[in-house]
Amino acid sequence: MLTWLQRDTLDFPPLDKALREPNGLLAAGGDLSPARLVAAYRHGCFPWYAQGQPLLWWSPDPRTVLFPDEFHLSRSLAKLIRQQRFSVTFDHDFAAVIQACAEPRAYADGTWITESMQHAYLQLHREGIAHSVEVWEGEQLVGGLYGLAMGRLFFGESMFSRRDNASKVGFATLVDKLRHWGFVLIDCQMHTQHLHSFGARAIPRSEFASHLQRYLDQPSPADWLA
Template identity: 75%
Template sequence: MLTWLQRDSLDFPPLGRAMREPNGLLAAGGDLSPERLIQAYRHGCFPWYQEGQPILWWSPDPRTVLPPQEIHISRSLSKLMRQQRFRVTFDQAFPAVIAGCAEPRSYADGTWITSAMQSAYVELHLRGVAHSVEVWQDDQLVGGLYGLAMGKLFFGESMFSRVDNASKVGFATLVQHLHTWGFVLIDCQMPTQHLQSFGARTISRDKFSLYLQLYLDQPNVADWTA
């Protein structure tokens, strides 16, 4: 039976109660307050729902992850990065990045990044929890991604490209920095061909929970002003 969250409590049910089908559906309801969102990621779940639906919270098993030191950057992408056609920055245009991620895709109906979701993550950004990667070409924002940094873990949320390879350059640049900063794992949530091309793989929910226990409260040396 699906658990409905109460607005006056930040508690989530144990991850073991998540449904097998649809894979990982853990709870519904609650709100998108910064406190609840932070608690959700600390617990091992994340919000994902369509406009008009209640807020749905997910913890899929298996979980798609990428240890930064294991990233695979193809020869063609390495060459593109060396050519410096794009300029990559951090935390310079968070609202524009999440708005870009919310733009309709040709292969999908609608968007799960609702206006309420955008406002919630902008607030997390203002609190120093959510971060953006911007990819620029001739001073135009042509791609980017955003996610949350907590301890030595980065929780990726979404990315977008307006020109070929922009998000790939942004993601590869981010992962290289996360490696330098001592991060141990990037949560990619669900598998995609795009992420798998970088070396993303799956681990069990139990193993993912162990990463949370070990690294959520570990200090990092990230410099998002770089």
């Protein structure tokens, strides 16, 4: 039985109430207010829905994550980074990054990053919770990604690339920064071969929830504009 969220409460059902099919569908309804989004990530779920659908909240089991110490940097990517073809910044143009992530892809119809989603995460960025990684070729934005940083956890959301391997350079740079700042886990949500090639792996949802409980409120020395 799917739970429908009420606008007057930020409570989500227990994660073990999520459906097995489709995997991880936990609740529907509610809104995209900053308070609800923060409550969702703290609870272990995230919004994902298509234009015209109700707002849907997911907590898949297993959960795909990347531990920064397990990140696999291929020789070819390491060589590309050393060549300094691209430069990487943080939080310099969040709006441009999320808009680029929302653009249509050749392999998909439409986008789940609706205008409402963009406005919601822009507000989280203004509040210092959502962050962007920009990859530049000269003065042109050619790749990037965005997500949320809470405690010593980073919740990845989406990435884009307008040049071959641009987003990979951005992601590798981010992982290096997060490791330096003492982050212990990057939430990748669901499996893709792309993420698997970096060292991401699936863990039980219960284990993911344990990481949330342990690390969400731990301080981090992250300085995103450094």
